[in-house]
Amino acid sequence: MIKIESATLEGAYKDAASTLDCSVTQLKIEVVQYPSSGFLGLFKKSAIIVAIKEADSESSAKEEKTTEAYKSEKLSDEKQKTQEAKKAKSQKQKKEEKKSNKAEVKKETIKEETHKHTILNDTIMPQSFVSTQDEEDEEDDDITSYLADYDDEFDNPDSEDLKSTAEIAKIVQEDINKLFSFICFDIDNIEVSVYDENTLLIEFKGEDAALLIGKEGYRYKALSYMIFNWINTKYQLQLRLEIAEFLKNQEESVSRYLSGVKESVDRDGRAQTKVLDGVLVQIALRELREIYPDKYVAIRSTRDGLKYIIINDYHSN
Structure with missing residues (x-):
């Protein structure tokens, strides 16, 4: 798996194909960041992708298909799509009728009730x-399942004291660095510290740390959910997750x-x-x-x- 950065997606695809010595069609690609021209020369972004070469056996198997088999498969797919389209249309009509009936019933109920x-x-x-x-x-x-650091004060009669929380922070730091040592992104050693007596602060820094946030923060949410469920279930502690100063x-x-x-x-x-x-x-x-x-x-x-x-x-x- 390699990471490629270029001014355009097309350039990134070509660089990836050249690096892996294969054609673009043999690549399995995930777009990490789409290119942007910015505004008046500011905030310009380059394209960033992560690519891996697909197994040669898959591409060779595709090439061995005869023309007749391909046509047959294509006709079968078109027939299946037609049937699925008809079925979807029928289901949509039924849903619309059901929705219409519910709307009528709701309208009558609203008329009878006192308007608040x-x-x-x-x-x-x-x-x-x-x-x-x-x-x-x-x-x-x-929402607390993945945004625990913004909950009301955590009330647990069996909570660990500050010293025990500090010890837990060291254990979590060791475990989380082992876990993230297998990713392809270039990040620094993950720091885990005590934010308060019931909360751990986990910080991701490094050259590629921002890539862990994802578009509109979807990776941040996923990581926050995963890490919180781990430390809350095992240590009954809350989480404050900071990735490249996103929070x-x-x-x-x-x-x-x-x-x-x-x-x-x-x-x-x-x-x-x-x-x-x-x-x-x-x-x-x-x-x-x-x-x-x-x-x-x-x-x-x-x-x-x-x-x-x-x-x-x-x-x-």
Whole structure:
């Protein structure tokens, strides 16, 4: 497996093929970073890929197929696709009919019930648009599975003292470095330290550390979920994961954005954030609850499952 960096994806493919002494069609490629021309010459990004040569047996087997066998296979595939398309269309029609019936029933139910609304930022929103307090509590529990460092204080009567936590940090550091010694990315020795008596701080640094974050932070979320479940299950500790200052930058970005939200709260007594994704919603939730301990600060979900935060007086819920 090799890592290639070039100005364009095409150039990266060619360099990979040249390095592995094969054609591009024989490569199995994962795009780590797409190229970007930036803006006015700034923030320009090059293409980065990770490539590996596929087994020669697979390519030779493909070449041995006769023309007639290929045509037969192609016809069979087209026939199968046609059948699948018809089946999918039929299922879609059934779902639409079922959805339409549910919508009619729901409309009638709404007419019979007393209309209740929640007022947020001078905008009247149906109560069905946001989750209930119980649902919000359940959502908080779900998010803790990979964003534990933003939970409320961990209360465990059997918690280890600071000295024991420090000893655990050394064990975790040794184990996690063994685990990540097999990856192809160039990263420094992973540092594990005590963040507080119930939390370990794990830091990834190095030339390729930023590649572990992934597009829109998807690799960061996966690593955070995996590592948290390990140390929480084995040592009953929480996790604060920092990769190439990703968490620090996210916290700073959220703080800048929340300055406008605070102005709305100070002026109107209530506000709501924009839709926030992943780690951002927990960072914002923690900061807002610290600023407004006497207000109702909670996560809400849209019908599409997107999350945002409301700040309100308790009597207004």
